[in-house]
Amino acid sequence: MSAMNASSDYSHALVRRPRRLRSNPAMREMVAETALRPADFILPMFYADGINEAREISSMPGVFQHTEDSLLRAAHEALEVGVRCVDLFGVPVDADKDATGSQAWAEEGILNRGVAALRQEFGDDLLIMADTCLDEFTDHGHCGVVTEDRHGNAIVDNDATLPLYQQMAVAQARAGAHIVSPSGMMDGQIAAIRAALDEEGFEDVAIMAYSAKYASAFFGPFREAVGSSLQGDRRTYQQDPANLRESLLEAELDIAEGADFIMVKPALPYLDVLTRIADTSPVPVAAYQVSGEYAMIQAAGRNGWVDLDAVMMESLTSIKRAGANQILTYFAVDAAKALRNA
Numbered sequence: 001m002s003a004m005n006a007s008s009d010y011s012h013a014l015v016r017r018p019r020r021l022r023s024n025p026a027m028r029e030m031v032a033e034t035a036l037r038p039a040d041f042i043l044p045m046f047y048a049d050g051i052n053e054a055r056e057i058s059s060m061p062g063v064f065q066h067t068e069d070s071l072l073r074a075a076h077e078a079l080e081v082g083v084r085c086v087d088l089f090g091v092p093v094d095a096d097k098d099a100t101g102s103q104a105w106a107e108e109g110i111l112n113r114g115v116a117a118l119r120q121e122f123g124d125d126l127l128i129m130a131d132t133c134l135d136e137f138t139d140h141g142h143c144g145v146v147t148e149d150r151h152g153n154a155i156v157d158n159d160a161t162l163p164l165y166q167q168m169a170v171a172q173a174r175a176g177a178h179i180v181s182p183s184g185m186m187d188g189q190i191a192a193i194r195a196a197l198d199e200e201g202f203e204d205v206a207i208m209a210y211s212a213k214y215a216s217a218f219f220g221p222f223r224e225a226v227g228s229s230l231q232g233d234r235r236t237y238q239q240d241p242a243n244l245r246e247s248l249l250e251a252e253l254d255i256a257e258g259a260d261f262i263m264v265k266p267a268l269p270y271l272d273v274l275t276r277i278a279d280t281s282p283v284p285v286a287a288y289q290v291s292g293e294y295a296m297i298q299a300a301g302r303n304g305w306v307d308l309d310a311v312m313m314e315s316l317t318s319i320k321r322a323g324a325n326q327i328l329t330y331f332a333v334d335a336a337k338a339l340r341n342a
Contacts, residue, residue, distance in 0.1 A: 034321040036313070038082030038336035042129065042286070042328040046225050047071050047114035048091035059221035060291055061298050063330050065091055068117050074333075075118060075126060081336040085127035087181060087328055088114050090136055091226050100145060101137030105167040109137070112175040119176025129179040129208060130172040132165060132193065136226045143184035143234065156237055158186050165189050166196035173202040181263075183210040185237045185250075190257035208286060209259035212247035212273055214239045218266045218292030225291060244273055251277045259283060261326070266290040268315060271322040278323025286326040287319050294330040313338060 021031050048055070048065035055065045066074060075086055090111025096103045103109040111130060118128045135143045144161030146154050161184065169180045180197070182189045190209050197205050215238035222228075239246060251262050262281060264274045265288035278285045297315065301308025312331050319327050329335065 034317055036316055036320055036335070036339060038332075038339055039084050040320065040325070040327055041083050041316075041332035041336060042085040042087050042326055043078050043083050043332035044087045044089065044288075044328055044330060045071060045074065046089050046091055047110060049096070049110040050093040057221065057225045059224050059295055060330065061295075061302065062334075063225065063294070065225065068114070071114060072117065072121050075122065078333050078336075079122070079126050081333055081340060083332045083336050084125075085129060085179075085326075086118070087129040087131065088118065089131045089226055090114060092137055094139075097137055097139040099139060100164060101134035104134055104137040104164070105171040107171065107175075109171075111136075112171050115172055115175035115177050124178075127178045128176060129181050130175075130177040131183060132169050132172060132180045133183040134161070134164060134168070135184070135228065141228050143237065144186060156186075158188070158237070161186050162188060162192040166192050169193045169205075169207075170196050170200050170202065173197055173200070173205045177205060179206045179208050179261075181208040181210065183213060183265075185210065185213050185234075185239070188257070190254045190259050194258035206260040207258065208261040208263055209254040210265055211251040211254045211259070211262040212239060212264045212270070212277065214241050214266065214270065216241060216266050216269070216290070216292075218269065218290050221291035221295045241269075244276065247273045248276060248280075251281060255281065255283055261286055263288060263328075264324075265328075266293060267319045267324070267327070268293050271318065274319070274322045274324060278325075284325040285323060286328060287322070287324040289315065289319060289327060289329040289331070291330070297331075309334075309338060 022028055046065045051067060054067060054070035057063050092103050092110045115128055115130050133143050135141055140146050142156050144156040147157040149155045165182060172180050182193055190207060193207060215235040254262055261284045263286040264270055264277060267287040267289045274287050297311050300306045312335060316327060316335055
């Protein structure tokens with residue numbers, strides 16, 4: 001064999017090398033670079049006042065506003081398949097909403113009652129994360145105290161909102177939350193909440209910061225889920241979808257202020273942001289596969305346009321591959337079951 005032919009054969013062997021590692025399921029599993037686990041998933045859940053039985057959210061098939069009984073049953077189901085953390089949102093009746101969202105820190109407020117019920121049922125076996133934001137509890141639907149700027153336009157007063165977040169986080173910790181999750185994108189919210197928790201003796205309660213939360217159209221179905229009263233938008237305090245650098249800055253600031261985890265929300269449209277943040281973060285990085293992402297996959301799957309289960313798992317794998325340590329997803333239980341049955 002001539003040297004030229006030997007070189008050609010060698011090059012051909014190299015070209016075929018990737019295909020040899022795809023030849024059968026066992027080989028593909030052995031060399032997989034990304035692996036999902038049920039413990040990677042955090043299940044968002046909705047606990048609602050004023051209902052007598054669980055109520056399915058029309059724009060999010062398979063997701064429910066829960067009563068206490070159905071909340072506990074659904075949490076048991078999650079734990080049984082290996083999902084070890086839930087993120088709880090409260091849905092008050094409209095009559096309990098006011099300008100400051102005062103039910104957010106009331107001991108008998110819907111969210112704090114739900115946290116307490118979960119903690120009493122599960123102790124430390126299930127991690128309970130509580131949404132630390134006022135939007136579900138305010139009659140205007142914004143994430144903080146609303147005032148006017150010098151031109152008479154309604155804006156959220158950042159500094160007046162921080163003490164309310166402190167009260168809310170402390171109330172959630174008293175109710176039994178292992179993790180509080182400030183999602184309102186107020187400047188200084190992490191430092192303020194950390195200080196309040198520590199002062200009240202809750203040094204062991206962790207903070208998951210919504211560090212890169214975009215003013216996204218993908219949040220649409222969530223507004224139904226929490227019965228949002230919002231008129232207008234949150235573009236003055238949530239991030240512009242066109243921007244990346246400010247997300248890196250927000251994450252850096254939140255970590256410096258004491259965040260134990262940071263988050264990118266939404267997930268799929270912002271995988272580039274997730275990767276950039278995950279590449280440098282010294283703390284775990286979560287991503288939230290939001291209601292609109294879930295609803296689109298459900299709609300396409302139920303119409304037979306895509307394989308629902310395959311797209312569900314592919315989308316979650318992409319989020320993990322991009323750098324997420326934890327994934328908040330309404331698919332948590334279904335995905336955990338799929339992993340167990342694989």
